[in-house]
Amino acid sequence: MMDNSSEGLTHVNQNNQGSIVFNEETMQLVQKMIKRYPEGKHKSALLPILHIAQAEFGGWLSSATMDYVASVLNIKSVEVYEVASFYSMYNLKPVGKCVLEVCRTVPCWLNGAEELVSYLEKKLSIKVGETTKDGMFTIKTVECLGSCGTAPMLQCGASYHENLTNEKTDLLLEKLRAENTRKSYTDNI
Numbered sequence: 001m002m003d004n005s006s007e008g009l010t011h012v013n014q015n016n017q018g019s020i021v022f023n024e025e026t027m028q029l030v031q032k033m034i035k036r037y038p039e040g041k042h043k044s045a046l047l048p049i050l051h052i053a054q055a056e057f058g059g060w061l062s063s064a065t066m067d068y069v070a071s072v073l074n075i076k077s078v079e080v081y082e083v084a085s086f087y088s089m090y091n092l093k094p095v096g097k098c099v100l101e102v103c104r105t106v107p108c109w110l111n112g113a114e115e116l117v118s119y120l121e122k123k124l125s126i127k128v129g130e131t132t133k134d135g136m137f138t139i140k141t142v143e144c145l146g147s148c149g150t151a152p153m154l155q156c157g158a159s160y161h162e163n164l165t166n167e168k169t170d171l172l173l174e175k176l177r178a179e180n181t182r183k184s185y186t187d188n189i
């Protein structure tokens, strides 16, 4: 079940039985996205629909969720798996409410990305790719997020956190803990 306190896309939820299915309102949004593309090119809506599905169904894409998205788009499941496994923004296993995606590409690396990752690992007592026991944080490293001038930085949900120092990182973790909500790329939709 989706966390009741989740932000963004609050209009989407699993149905009462907990099965993988968009509710009516979400399905309308999905159909709107599909209609943005010409007839026969509906597969192009896959990326945004996967974002919605990930936000809806616990922050990650299970096989059942990907099969469901395939059925909505009337494409093969393997076509969804191929896309979902290619992009780092899709999680193929359960993650914490806040996925801390630290950019590790050269400009960030030169400006302290490694130190930032080490600091997060120490503060949260987890390694990259792991989730804290309380289910709050997951650390990931990703490639350039297009914010090289404000390195080092990380993305959490739809928000960028830039020019990070240890002090700023402490404040960010405190704030995220206090909010205690699942962050999603769709938070600003």
Ligand code: FES
Pocket: 103, 104, 105, 106, 107, 108, 109, 143, 144, 145, 146, 147, 148, 149, 151, 153
């Ligand atoms: S290198 Fe980190 S945002 Fe571009």
